[in-house]
Amino acid sequence: MQQAKDGVTLADIMAAQAVLRGVADATPLVPSPYMAARCGQDFLLKLENMQPIGAFKLRGALNAVANLPKGTAGVTCCSTGNHGRGVAYAAAQRGIRAVVCMSSLVPQAKVDGIRALGAEVVICGTSQDQAQAESQRLVQAEGLVEISPFDDPFVIAGQGTIGLEMLEARPDLDTLLVPLSGGGLAAGVAVAAKAIKPGIEVIGVTMDRGAAMHLSIAAGHPVEVEEVPSLADSLGGGIGMHNRLSYPICRDLLDDTVLVTEEEIYHAMQVLFFEDRIVAEGACVVGLAATLAGKLPAPRGPVGTIITGRNLDMQMFHRIMAGDDIQLGDTLVKGRRYGT
Structure with a gap:
């Protein structure tokens, strides 16, 4: 059995699978004929947008909350949206308090979704680093337990169950394309996939502005990035300058990182x-x-990717589907009608 940094192993992921069974597992893995035609191989979509909270983050949050010490009064976290939703859901299931710290860049739809699950939301600053600082303050001031969105062994193990399910359904998968942010998802999937099938390619993909993990791997150590508005807002934020888990796992196990x-x-x-x-x-x-x-080499066999969530601003989504221009801070994304 391959062991990743600091003891996150296939055994840990299999233990998480038992915790999640019947609650946050068995999401569909469906083919995309259009994408298969474009890449020349079967192309599979793991539909984590079908989770009860609309995002894969429920897996890691449920596993982390399930492993909290008895008597834990409450939890806190920083989040760009979906981790906070997962922590709010998991805390409500256990009957404990949850406080989610978020920056002002997080879309209002995600803030509202977290509050609807019963968690408290604290908006602080314009970056994930500032939100994390507030979360850490709450640990000291109010005795809450912090659950990192990516640098936590139980979170990583929970996310890794996605890799298990994908390879259980399609053992012939040759390449996994994993959305890359703080690295909890990519780390967990890479540990699972490489343990089961060492020759599989696991590639992290992220936006080209504020790509914290990509730049950290290139630099050989965690680096700070400037956060800017993005259509891929869930991938925003740093990885933490004292990252213990997700950075070394991604550095050691990802075959490549790619920017879009x-x-x-x-x-x-x-x-x-x-x-x-x-x-x-x-x-x-x-x-x-x-x-x-065309930013990836031609695949040798079937390709799988993870559709990580559906918690988006629907007005923005409608504008994109209509082909409208989108203003993201100082950046204008030129639109076009699909098929023209």
């Missing part, structure tokens, strides 16, 4: 909707975007 532009994300969101009839966040489609843009 906002225009490529925009187009891939249209492709996923018009060709596969799937509503998903911009962060979900980066694997499609890299494939459509």
Whole structure:
């Protein structure tokens, strides 16, 4: 059995699978004929947007909360949206308090979704680093337990169950394209996939502005990045300057990291909707975007990617589907009607 840094192993992921069984597992793995035609191999979509909270983050949050010490009064976390939703859901199931710290860049739809699950939301600053600082303050001031969105062994193990399910369903998968942010998903999937099938390619894909993990791997150590508005807002934020787990795992196990532009994300969101009839966040489609843009080598066998969530601003989604221009801070993403 292959062991990753600091003891996150296939055994840990299999233990998480038992915790999640019947609650946050067995999401569909469906083929995309359009993407298969574009890449020349079967192309599979793991539909984590079908989770009860609309995102894969429920897996890691449920596993982390299930492993909290008895008597834990409450939890806190920083989040770009979906991790906070997962923590809120898991805390409510256990009957404990949850406080989610978020930056002002997080879309209001995600803030509202977290509050609807019963968690408290604290908006602080314009970056994930500032939100994390507030979460850590709450640990000291109020005795809450912090659950990192990516640098936590139980979170990583929970996300890794996606890799298990994909290879259980399709053992012939040759390449996994994994949305890459703080690295909890990529780390967990890579540990699972490489343990089961060492020759499989696991590639992290992220937006080309504020790509914290990509830049950290290139530098050989965690680096700070400037956060900017993005269609892939769920991939925003740093990885933490003292990252213990997700950074070394991603550094050691990812075969490559690839960047995509906002225009490529925009187009891939249209492709996923018009060709596969799937509503998903911009962060979900980066694997499609890299494939459509020709940024990946020709695959040797079937390809799988993860449609990570559906918790997006629907007004923005409607504008993208209509082909409108989108203003993201100082950046204008030029739109186009699909098929023209």
